[in-house]
Amino acid sequence: MSIGVLPTLSRNFVEHFVSPLLAKPEVSFSLTARGMSDLLNGLTNHELDLVLTNRPVSVETKDAPWIVQQVSRQPLAIVGPKESKIHTPFSQGYESAHWILPGKNTEIRTAFNLLCATWQYQPDVKAEADDMAMLRLLARDSGALAVLPPVVVKDEIRQGLLEEYQRLPDAYEHFYAITTQRKFVQQVLIELLQKSQNI
Incomplete structure (x- = not known):
């Protein structure tokens, strides 16, 4: 096949x-x-x-x-370093966060942009990547927050390198x-x- x-x-x-x-x-x-x-x-x-x-x-x-x-379909979540987990609901506590995001024409980015617009939040975007493998590496190594399906970084979450901070409401890839x-x-x-x- x-x-x-x-x-x-x-x-x-x-x-x-x-x-x-x-x-x-x-x-x-x-x-x-x-x-x-x-x-x-x-x-x-x-x-x-x-x-x-x-x-x-x-x-x-x-x-x-x-x-x-x-x-x-996979739920979308905010993922970041385990030791820096933000425990408050979005957008509280995210004022100084840096972001690694998928490209502007993706389903994931559209969902995140909608969330930001709802809370009048302006993300500090450090990098964009369309490739999920690259997004995974950047999320793991940059110390920034990422928006992606947790399945993409399931190994890093299991190893304690990353943690799911919160799910995006009604948002899926x-x-x-x-x-x-x-x-x-x-x-x-x-x-x-x-x-x-x-x-």
Whole structure:
């Protein structure tokens, strides 16, 4: 099975998604990171069987070849160094905080901007990164606060390097699996998509 992933996607999410395949000795798979247009072209050309993304694809036209399925949603949280945890509700106590944030065109940034607007809070943004792996490293090493799904930094939280300060109210990052309409669909792909509903 050939699986395409958006480079900015959380590696922890991808690993969790494909873990059922690792338990099947008869199945092998490849993971390829590409930009969104290349991923969709790969589906069209049958180079890829499945695409994982955190960006929805429009399927409004009757002839759209894509089958888009939301496979997970992860809550968003403010995460920072454990020893500096702010225990008060946002935005109290965050006046001197520095921030590491996803890019301006992401679902996560939109949710955080809405929270800031609600509380008339102006964040001191030290860095922006679209890549979740880079966001994870910056959150771990900079001493600044970050806004992301806790699953992205689950290892750092478990090790006591970072801590979840608080969840953003009703805010999530959504994850999608995209396939194409085909006469024959691999049984293992059907099972994978069914299991993903529990992620």
